[in-house]
Structures are given as C-alpha cells and as structure tokens.
Amino acid sequence: MIEVNKEKVYAAFDQICKTKNYNFTYGTAGFRDHAIRLDTVMFTTGIIAAIRSITHGGKYTGVMITASHNPPQDNGVKIVEPKGDMLLPSWEPEITRLVNLASNNTFDAWFDAMMDFYKSKTTSDDVIPHFMLAHDSRESSPHLLHCLTTGVEAWFGVNNVKIKCHGLLTTPQLHFLTFLQRENDSVKDYNTFFQNAWANLYKGDDEELPFDNLYVDTANGIGSRQLELFIKDWKFPNDRIHILNGDYQNPSKLNIDCGADFVKTQHKLPKHETNTKLSPRDLYCSFDGDADRIVFYYQDSQEKFHLLDGDKISTLFAKFLQKLLHESQLGSQLKLGVVQTAYANGNSTKYITDKLCVPVSCTKTGVKHLHHEAQSSYDIGIYFEANGHGTILFSEKFQQLVKMNTNHAAKKLYHFSQIINQTVGDAIADMLGVLITLISLKWTAHDWDKEYQDLPNLLTKVIVPDRTLFETTDQERKLVKPVGLQPKIEDCFNKFEQGRSFVRASGTEDAVRIYCECSDDSKIKLLSTEITELVVNSVKQ
Ligand SMILES: CC(=O)N[C@H]1[C@@H](OP(=O)(O)O)O[C@H](CO)[C@@H](O)[C@@H]1O
C-alpha cells in the first residue's frame, strides 16, 4: 500500500476544502451543485476514483466534471468504471458518507475514515492507481479540476498515481476513452472509431438523403466543439449540416433557452441565431450541455412543431433492428427488447408491444437501472429515457452470431452495433445511429413521427417541505407513502380517457415530480392540476 503523508494531505485539505456544514449526495448524475460549493467534493472524489482504480488492479477509472443540462453556475462530478459504465452503485453511499465527513467534520475524522476505506479496498502493495479526467465547457471546471488533482497528489504523492487529463470532452467521449484503457488515445481515436463505423454503412454521394439539411443545436456546450472536430473527417455532405448555438467559449450561454432539456420540457424550438427559414424537409436535433442526450424534431408545413424524443428514438431503432434481424434470419436466436421508465409515453409502449411485438421492460428512473436491465435481459437491449438519454447494448452472443453470418443484413447489424457508443448515451453516436436508420429506411422525419402519436402529457414538479415522505414501489409507478395518496391518484386519473399519472420524489432536485397523460389534449392541464392538489394536500395534513 502506498504510504500516505498525513501532513501533506492536511496542508492540501486546508488549502482546498473551504465548504463547510453542507450535505451532498452521489446520485445517478454523480455530485451536482453550485460550483462554489464543490471544492470539498472534488478533493475527496479524486482520491476515491483512484482507490476504485486500485480495486481494479490499477486500470484506468474515469472522472468527468460536468453538470450536464444544469445552468452555467452549477457543476458536478461523476466516476466512470474501467469498462466505461457508471460507478458501481454499491459505492455511492460510501462516497457520499466520505464527502460529507469532509464538509461536516474535522480533518482528523475525515482522514481516519478515508484511511479505513483506503485500507479496506487495497489488497496488493504495488498497484499504482490510474485515472482519466475530462471536463465540459463551464467556467468553474478548471478550478474544480485543480481541487481534484490536488487531493489525489497529496494523498498518493505525485509519483505514485497516473493522471491522464484529456481537458475538454463530452461525457460519452470520456466514457469511451476510459473503456479503451489506452494511455495514448485521445479524442482523435474516438472520432476515427465512429467515422469508420459510419463509413461502413453509408454509401457516400450516391446515397439519397431523406432530409435536406440537418441542424444541430449544441446548447452552447462542449458538444459544439467536439462535433466540429468530428465532422471534419466525417463522410457526410458538409454543406448539409449546420451547428446552432455553438458558442461553447461563452459558458454563460450554456443551456440557456436551448439544448435537449429545453426542447423536451418546453416542447418548442430552441432559440438560435440563424435566419434560415425552417422547412419541413429539414431535420433538427438538440444535444444537452455535456452531449450525452439528444432529441430530434421538425416543423411541418403548417409550422407545427413535432418532437422526436427518446421514446421515438428507441421505437425507431426497434423497428430498424427488428427488420435487420428478420432479414438476417437471426430473429429466432437473438432477443431484441426495449427498456423504458414510467416517463415513457403510453402510446410508445403500446406501439412497441402491440405493433412491433417486441418486449418492453420498465425500470426506475436513472440510466444505471435501464442499462442494467438492457444488459441482463436482451441480446439487443435498446434503452432510452424519454428525455433522450440512452443507447443500445449488444450481447456477446450477438457479436458471435453476426460475425459468423455473412449475409448482407447480418453484416449491416454488425456495422450498426459499431456506430453505437455502448458505454453510455452519446448524442454524437446516437445522432449517427438515427441518421443511418432514416437513410436505410428512406424515412423522412414525418415518416418516422407518424408511426404512432404521443398521448398528450404533462410533467410538472411541486416543492414540498420534505420530499423523502414520498416513497414508491412498482418501478416508481405507485406511491406507498404518504399512506392513502395512491388510491386517490388512481381514482382521479381513471376519470380521464387513457388517463395515467404517477408521482415520485426527484433524485436530482428538491422537488416532487408529477407525470400525467390522457387522450384528450384539452383535459391534460385539468388532470395535472387535480393530481397536484392531491399531492399538496397529502403533506398538509
Ligand atoms: C423525469 C426526468 O427527466 N428525470 C431525470 C432526472 O432525474 P430525477 O430523479 O427525476 O430528478 O435527472 C436524471 C439524471 O440526469 C435523469 O436520468 C432523469 O431522467
């Protein structure tokens, strides 16, 4: 075990850890808060990411500094496993406890607890921890990076830890590079991998595109810089792709009136600077601030906005992959399935189950739950949250079977699996997947959209004095507490045709979320208001 110099750690701790008397939680999205409060969090998280590397025999773990779609003043951090997926959930309570000790207790108490943790996880003497770092375009990111590396270098000593800093990356790029585990790889390798995968599926200039232009709103985030680099060597007509909200060098504009979250929650076009007249033949998409989410949309000839969100993306992929499975004659051997959360539109679930006859699983909110279900239940597991975060996982059996089969559809399946970033949802890779699917099916945005129509729906939130009073079961679709509220919610939504509603405490905000849907657009607000009243009254009594 590497010797820890307590005095050195104290000096660094004293210099960096200014935030006191504050509690943090490591959730699905890692730690996230106002950037000025994150010094202590960074200091501890870096050391834990290094300890995680030791438990993997010194393999690279990843650390991403980002707050995704949050406003510019926020930031956050999350740890990536050597396989490119998110931190093992059983570590979440431990990291939360240790971070909170640093802000709520003495240096000695924090140090002793960290030391116990370090000893409990270190079995071999000579393992040097390795980890990779990257950050998004926020103004606070370089300072927070400094807080993190200072902690790690003080704990292990500069020569006893290997830190590879990639600088600016999207979250999925960091996941992918962590998965590759190669010291000298950079974003160039990420780009080459996906450009090659694309080139194996796209016929070039002979290919007829089912849209005129592609507009990509990058939320004034890191996605714009990375997409610009990507498209330089991307075999696609460059005059057809246009980046909107690409001002990543002005972090105060990040996610403001634009980006995937804005478009999904507001159901409208992002603000942008182009004078181009919107045409129904054009396709639009929006990334979020760290480019791990994407939603598509278009405007029809009556200038009506149509959203093609995460549910629409997973149904598009399900349709396409089912077709390829059938053509390759591998359908009976490989299990295709879709994983959703309760936020998926009821008509998307119906379409996948009744029209495509593909199985659907429902999990709790949070990508780690969907990822796990897709991995454990299917050979081709498509998972997307309605907000556009998702990917497809292809099993080992899939890889073997498609490689053994030489028919055209099996080859196409193989190449398609390579265009997808299987470590995590990735706006750039998902964009490639959607484009090649539309091109292959010769579908316009309208063709895609008309497969099924979303039920009118509304997602709102209420602030309550204590959101922990809200406990759920059945993949968060039903409340068990406050006692007696669930039957009232059911009585209420049963009065509405195709009515459905569920209530749960948010894991990322201090609020309770209320989701409602029903077949009548003119009644959705009424349903939502009635459920909100029930929720508010339930905690008043
Ligand atoms: C309704 C909704 O969109 N919830 C989001 C949101 O979780 P909440 O637990 O609902 O706050 O943030 C998560 C992390 O980004 C994301 O995975 C999830 O989909």
Ligand SMILES: [Mg+2]
């Ligand atoms: Mg994100």
